[in-house]
Amino acid sequence: MTGPWTMEAIKALGPTTNVETAASVLDVSTWLAYELIRRGEWPTRALRLGRKIRIPTHDLVELLYPQNTNGARSATDLAAATINTDPTIRGNDAVPDRTASPQSTAAHG
Numbered sequence: 001m002t003g004p005w006t007m008e009a010i011k012a013l014g015p016t017t018n019v020e021t022a023a024s025v026l027d028v029s030t031w032l033a034y035e036l037i038r039r040g041e042w043p044t045r046a047l048r049l050g051r052k053i054r055i056p057t058h059d060l061v062e063l064l065y066p067q068n069t070n071g072a073r074s075a076t077d078l079a080a081a082t083i084n085t086d087p088t089i090r091g092n093d094a095v096p097d098r099t100a101s102p103q104s105t106a107a108h109g
Contacts, residue, residue, distance in 0.1 A: 007065045016047065016054035025060050 005025045013021065022044070023033035036042040037053060044059035 005064075007061055010057050010061050010064070013057045015058070016056050017060075019046075019053050019055060022055035022060060025064070 019033050020030050023030045037046045043063055045056055047054045
């Protein structure tokens, strides 16, 4: 598609789209899109289905038009998933591991 992507055009893609189209919607290169997905920094969900990666179009619509959707994810949730620009944080290091138990600081005697 040439020109800016409208909400209607994104919705017309169906429930999911490929990475190339999602990159076009967000006006980034396909290479950058795959790199951000690989590093866990892509701003929407990326569904891995075998060797294929699909992007939910609802996530794209909510990211670009947050006031016009009634989805389960809020604009605040998506803002938290925006592209990391801090060069000191790489990959999933930006997301704290909430599954790890805190280490004990008690002195062993």
